Amino acid sequence: MASKSKSLPSQSKNVEPKGGSPGAPKSSSPKNGSLKTSIGKGGETHQTSGVAFTTNQGIPVSDDQNSLRGGTRGPTLLEDFVLREKITHFDHERIPERIVHARGSAAHGYFETEVSMSKYTSASFLQKKGTRVPVFTRFSTVAGGSGSVDLPRDVRGFAVKFYTDQGNFDLVGNNIPVFFIQDAIKFPDLIHSVKMEPDRGFPQAASAHDTFWDFISLMPESTHMIMWAMSDRAIPRSLRMIDGFGVHTFRLVNDEGVSTFVKFHWRPTIGCQSVVWDEAVKISGADPDFHRRDLWTAIDTGAYPEWELFFQLFSEEDAKKFDFDVLDPTKLIPEELVPLTKVGRMVLDRNPDNFFAETEQVAYCPANIVPGIDFSDDPLLQGRLFSYLDTQLSRLGSSNFHELPINAPKCPMHNFQRDGHMRTTVPKGRVAYEPNTLDGGGARETPKGYVTHPRAVSGVAVRERSKSFSDHFTQAKLFFSSQTEPEQNHIVAALVFELGKVETPAIRDRVLGQLVNVDAKLAKRVADGLGVPLPAAVPAAVPTKKNVTPSPKLSLLQNAKATLQGRVVGILVTDGTDPAVVDRTKKTVEKEGAKLFVVAPKASGVKLSNGKALAADGALAGSPSVFFDAVVLAPSTEGAKALTKEGAAIDFVRDAFGHLKVVGHVKSAAALLAKAGVEANADRGVVAVDDGPEKFVGEAKKGRVFEREPEVRTVY
């Protein structure tokens, strides 16, 4: 028996790092060819692979297609341990999803220090240029459940686990540098208000409903965050194109024990980019996994997403001079006040092997911090330091969740904690306490251990917020006034959309009253968009400062990169398409670091004008132009004529134009353009490509044609 079980390779290991779980050998993947099959007595398929399929107990299974029954037409027998084990395991496959940030996508990679931060911190991974540590980074939406769409209007989570040689450091941030509330005690209320309403169970993953805006209308401190959430930041083009922020003020502490305040910033090297709202709505239907697929595909094809890490460093003395409180998470520090210091870069270069084991089971916690980094007294952060460990206990079901491979530190870990549900390590010896004399010199406290920076803590226990937290509108005004015209238009449109979905007029009015405190013109535009009179300002604890100096760094468009790197250009082809157009576009687009995606009327592809076949990357019905950053229309004259009777083709063109994309076209596309109501030279973004794609690519690199917007939708 022993020698027999040795011949079963799948039984020799519990975990295979690559290629799937035991019993799912690589060769079973359809990519790798088909296995030998035979037909069973009932017509079912049996396969032979040479790797034995077993139960979880390692017992070889001879038949995984038929349960054990009393006679071929008789009842199933309770004795069938193969069936019972399989169904029982299946019944328990789900764990509670995260109460927030349930919908997420993640990847492995590394962080590399590029500039030593030893002046500010003793954290070992930040001492030397060139030090690399592994990371696991999870991006998420906040409000929707784990199966919700990727492109609702929402904040994106940006959580990074650094596996350092001093233990795990988790930087659990968002793509927006401020937050809705100032005190953790309001977090359950905020989240309850944005989630599906409890009686009806809708809307899923949407802030456009009464309970959210009811709460917001009563929480003036959320106004600054609302400006960001209504901006294009909340509808990113790709998770590869978002910023990340630690939000709170943290501390760095160096070898001498000197502390410096710090804010963490991630910047994507290919630039930030967003979609327009109508596009987000359509993507949500056409590909609910748009962001997840994009991240996966980029990494799978070697286009590794990369971010630079920056610190905003400032002293306690600096902090005292600011006209806002650095402990207030609804405030940011303009870069004009404290510039960014480059620290290093993060590259995500490996997709998870298993979504559940890694992306679902990863347990981030802002309290996971390494020597040289410390907390501040930000009351939101302080509440978070409790919440995450607590949530992991209920989500992962055991205090041993740190033993799961994705959560385990990659440096040695020793202590005397023992037992508990699902303990997988096997501690040795008779000693499970400390101090002791019996373990022969086991793990003990170390002078290199974590030391909390000795900050002064004093005061009377009160349930009271500092007055320095009371100005709720000046930074909201700063944000709005720092945006370009199209960006301001989008904020207004988003507010009109969201408040237009609110059914209770008094809620809308209260929000409008908050907006008056930000900017009377903004509030008037929203009120006009809704068709309601503008109410008076709601009373503010502290009046909004009259003069704010705009911070151009807060604008996406003013900091956009003119690049096609990491983008996707869609080319619509038909039978008879000119191969030269496809070839030249492909070469030019790829030279810019983008991909060309061939869209054909049928999944099988087309026959080009030279008689050669061109494979399609996607069929038209499943590949709308919302998937692409720019499009080229390259049908033959006959093909274009046929497409004028195809709604998907007309929408392809109309949407690309309506979503402000650069549209390249060949002469033979004329009938299709005309049917979609797009003039061949409508603006700088509608470009003929018959003589080459260079002009098209030049325009596409600039991004969207925002000046087209007033032509295609209402600007409130």
Ligand code: HDD
């Ligand atoms: Fe939180 C998850 C980010 C405030 C309580 N949070 C979670 C995740 C991110 C953030 C990115 C998902 C991590 C992952 O991918 O698994 N949260 C933030 C930021 C905040 C913030 C940037 C404010 C600056 N959070 C916040 C507060 C509380 C929580 C004030 C509670 C008092 N957050 C949680 C949580 C979650 C969580 C309930 C749900 C799942 C989890 O922790 O692991 O504990």
